[in-house]
Every structure is written in C-alpha cells, then in structure tokens.
Amino acid sequence: MPGEPRTLRLQHGNRIEALCVLGSHVRADVFGAAPAGAVAFGVKHTEGVSVDVLLRGREPEAVAGAGARWPLDEGTVLRFSMSRASSEVNDNKVTVSFYADGGKPINQAGVFLTGVGISLDVDADRDGVVEKNSPNKASWAWGPEGHGAILLVSCDKEFPFIPPSDCGSEQVFDREDLLDMAEMVLRTEGPQRLPRGYEIVLSVSANDADNVGVFHVQNPFFGQRYVQVLGRRKLFHALPYPGGSAELGFFVEGLRFPDETFCGLVSIHGIPHSPIFTDTVVFRVAPWIMTPNTLAPVNLFVCSMKDNYLFTKEIQSLVAKASCKLKVCFGYINRGDRWMQDEIRLGYTHAPHNSFPVVLDSPRERGMEQLPVKELLGPDFGYVHKEPLFEAVASLDSFGNVEVSPPVSVAGREYPLGRILIGSSFPASAGRRMTRLVRDFLYAQRVQAPVELYSDWLAVGNVNEFVTFVPASDKKRFRMLLASPAACYRLFREKQKEGQGEATMFKGYSGTDTKRVTINKVLSNEVLAQQNQYVQRCIDWNRDILKKELGLLEEDIIDLPALFKLDKQGKAVPYFPNTVRGGSCLDSSPKKQLSQPK
Secondary structure: OOOOOEEEOOOOOOEEEEEEEOOOOEEEEHHHHOOOOOOEEEEEEOOOEEEEEEOOOOOOEEOOOOOOEEEOOOOOEEEEEEOOOOOOOOOEEEEEEEEOHHHOEEEEEEEEEEEEEEEEEOOOOOOOOOOOOOOOOOOOEOOOOOEOEEEOEOOOOOOOOOOOOHHHOOEOOOHHHHHOOEEEEEEEEOOOOOOOOOOEEEEEOOOOOOOEEEEEEEOOOOOOEEEEEEEOOEOEEEEOOOOOOEEEEEEEEEOOOOEOOEOOEEEEEEEEOOOOOOEEEEEEEOOOEEEOOOOOEEEEEEEOOOOOHHHHHHHHHHHHHHOOEEEEEOHHHHOOOOOHHHHEEEEEEEEOOEEEEEEEEOOOOOOOOOHHHHHHOEOOEEEEEOOOOOOOOOHHHOHHHEEEOOOEEEOOEEEOOOOEEEEEOOOOOOOOOOOHHHHHHHHHOOOOOOEEEEOOOEOOOOHHHOEEEEEOOOOOOEEEEEEEHHHHHHHHHHHHHOOOOOOEEOOOOOOOOOOOEEHHHHHHOHHHHHHHHHHHHHHHHHHHHHHHHHOOOHHHEEEEEOOEEEOOOOOEEEOOOOOOOEEEEEOOOOOOEEEEEO
16 A cells, blocks of 8 residues: 655666556655756656656646746655556656756756556455455454454464464464465566566564464475464565566464453565565454353363262253253363363354354363363364463462353443453452453453452352353343342242241251251341341442443343352352353354353
8 A cells, every 4th residue: 555655866867767666656856856057847757657746835736748847946856656567677767857047958867667566465344355455454443344354363273293272383284274364465566577676575573473473385386385474583574576467375373362462453564675665454363252151052061070970960961952062071181170160261263264262271270271272172173371470370360250241232332242251359459359461361352341340259259159141032132140148038038938947958068067957047047147148238239330331220130049158268158059150152153152061
C-alpha cells in the first residue's frame, strides 16, 4: 500500500535510475538540482509516467505536454508516479530542462524509471480468500464488521516426534501443519529482472519475532520442503525476484497467545532491499476462547479412583444417554489427583481458515500435570500452559476458580462468547488472588471480558463452589445456579413443618463429626446458622455483581440449597458434598463440546 512519498535526488548533467512501485509517489527537489543561473524549468516524460509540479502555496499542476515552463522557486518539487508495470528495465523516463533568463537552455536532469507492482496480501476481510491489495490489510478492527487478518497459534501437535507443540519447531513436518496457518501472498508485476541494486526483502520487527513464524516453500518441484524464513531467530529474508507477473505464497503461524506482554498484533513488511517502499500487513493472533458447560458434550473425561467406582458407573450410563464418548483417566495419568477441573480448562481458537480445541493447563501441579499432554495434545488439539516464575501458586490458581458464562447482553453490549468469571479477594482487603500471570492472560484474550468475584471467603477459594450455569429451553437459553444457605434453611423448615424433623441427613458424609444429624439438629445449631448467614452475605455480594455484569434478572437465577461451615481460619467449606461441575470445549466442526467432570 502506498505510504509517504519517497524522495529522489536529481542531478543536473546526469540521468539516474530508479524503481517506481505502482501506486506510490516519488518526489524530486527541482530547486536543489538546478544549475547556477537557472530561473525556470520544463518537464518531459514518457506516456507511462504521471508528473505533477508542486509549487509552494499553489495547487499541484499536472504536466500535460512538453511546452510548459515554471519559475524555479525554492521549495518547488516534482511528484511522479506510475500506474502500469514496466515490460523492460528503464523503459520510462522523466527529463527536467533548466533555463536561464531569456529562455536559454543551460542543462538537464533526468531519471530512468522502472515500474514494478509489489503487494503483500492477506485475508483482511476474513472470508478465507487472500484478496489483492486490500485497503485494510495494514490495520485491524474487532467485530463482525471489522477487518484484519487472523493467526492461529500452532499449539497442537501434528507429528509425534517434535517438541511439545508445533509452534516450538522451526520446521513443517506434515502438510496438516499448513492447515493451521494463515496464507500470505507476495504479488509482483514487472520486467523479468529488477534494476541493479534492488531486491525484495520480507522483515519482521524484533518485538514481533517471538510471536510469529513465516514459512515458504523451497524446491517446489522436488518435494515442496517448507522452511521458516521469519521467526524467533530470523528478522528478515531476501527473496529472489520472480519476474513478470507472479505470486509467492507464504504460511504464517502464531507462536504465542496474547498475554500481559503481547497484545496479539504482529506486522510483517515487504520491501525492496534499497529502502524505497514498504508494504505492511497486520495480523492479530486469535485468542484462546473458553467454552461454557451449557453446550452439548462430545467427549467426557473422568478420573478413576479407588473410592469412586459407583460414581464412574453412573457417569457411564449418563454418557450412553447423551450419545457422547467417555474417557476414563486411570491412576497412571491422574496420580491420585481426582480434581481434573482444577488442573485444566478447555476452550478453542478460531480463524476463518481453521479452528481447533485448546486445553489451558493451570500452574497447579498436584499429580495430574501429564493429563493434558498425554491425553489431549495431538493433531488439531492444542495445548497452552501458564506457569509463573516468581509467584507462589495458591488454591485460587486452580481452574475451579475460572468459569465462563453463556452468551449474555449487558446494557446493550453483546458478549457472544460469554464472560469469564474468576475468584479474587474482597476489593478492600489484602487477601488471596489468582496469580498475576494467569489473570493477565485471561484479560489479554479480550473477547470474554473477565468479571472478578469475591471468593476469598472460601477455604479453597474457587468460584465453582458457589456458581455454575445450566441450559434452559427459553429465550434466555440458560439459568445461573447459586449456592444458597438461605434456600437450604428454608427447605429444612418446610420439611420440619411436614413432620420430617428427625429425618437423618448427610448419609455418607465423611467429615469428622460421625454423629447422626437430623433436620432438627441442623436448625437448632445457632453457631452453624450464624456461619451460614455470613456465607449467604458473601454469596449475595457476588449475586449483585453477577446480575450487573451479566445482565441478569432474579428470574434468571436458581438458588441451590447448600450448607457451609467455617474452618479454624474462618474460611468456608461445604458442609455436605456439592453438585458435580463440568468444564467444556467447543468441537470446531459440529459446535459441540468436550467435558470433564471431577
């Protein structure tokens, strides 16, 4: 795309050679090139060149013929351009004649021009086609009416004997790799060779080199070997000029998701080696998108433990009814860690040319860290891991502390991918928070603007201990479930009035108190009642935040009876087991999901 006009220095008594990129402008200082005694000048040019005279304080004047002359004043420049590619080197020219008083010619300055078309192109309108010289290719805008090319992070693993994921390699081992990459095309038009001293160079800034990789085919007639020409250790690459009208194809991959140090935008430049013209394209790396658990499941993952055989059998029967697949993770994978949802979160990444699921691995490592690499990472299933170097990992870094709502509309603003929910400390306190690395990563994705809730009142501190979502068949399409001690006490009082006060509660509860617990005993326990009043206030604080940030009404919320008790540190723990919670991952084709209950 044409940028600022390039400056060319004329020399009286000489004819110089120059390359003129189609659509760009070249400016030549006439006054500075004039010989002593010159007071006027005239211009002649070949048919393939357009020339304007720019006089200070006046509108540009087009040079229509060879007879016109202009006064030679300081600041007078020529502006010329070409709209048609040259068939031979130096096949167009511009000649400036200088005149003394009385119209006597005293000298000339000339330039031989070679017109070349250069266009570095991408899919800027996101329709899957690399269009030629889009006006929007060097900028980026969000939304369905936006523009700008999109990159996928090659975080899957097409070939088993390579580094942890494809983006860790500087080679393409399988043509399937190319399907994850965005196409970029360098289009050229011109003579069979360039003037001496010119070549075309692709470049990327040092800041962007760690974020993008560009591949180009070598020996296209002998096996089509793709090599990396730009990337972490390659800031520029000189290309052979193909001659005539030609297209050179490239494949571009993202090397990392947006995070606290990388906004997601990368730029690639195509320039002749002599700095006369720059064409720039801009990509945005597609974000990691977390999927809600209100979607229909495709695959379901469950941990097999010594004490959950019956639970696993019940899950198997549910899977059969849901027509999805079940993957049981045995001890050699889970290593005694049953909390699968605390270890991973499932999501996906999407671009016009492709999409695939991506598992986000938490910094929490309690035995199950091999699960995402051994069971999920593979062809068209990506993996990304966030591990802080200088911060201690706490329970709020478990991914039970990361939820996502279904699509919502809030005060006229649409969140078609929902909003991420993360637990944190009370705004005025110095309590526990999610490690900055993970929190900043979630914010940097931008498409699911996070909402921070107050979860530090819980012993574990995870938001999924008191909030989740379920699908609904009405216009809203979902309901939000909130744990509610008030609803539990209300239910117990109703049962007490019905004469069921001596009903035994919490059979199978494995807490330290093994005495028989009845509804009457729960309702008469003043300490427990006060503790649950405190818990209810904490949940109501979050209730108000969720109603505001998700645009919910009271009828969109279901209060789920639950009881809590406080530990020695004054943090709340569930008094009886809560509901099974699942995570999900969008399947890129049928728009279903993968799930992993605890």
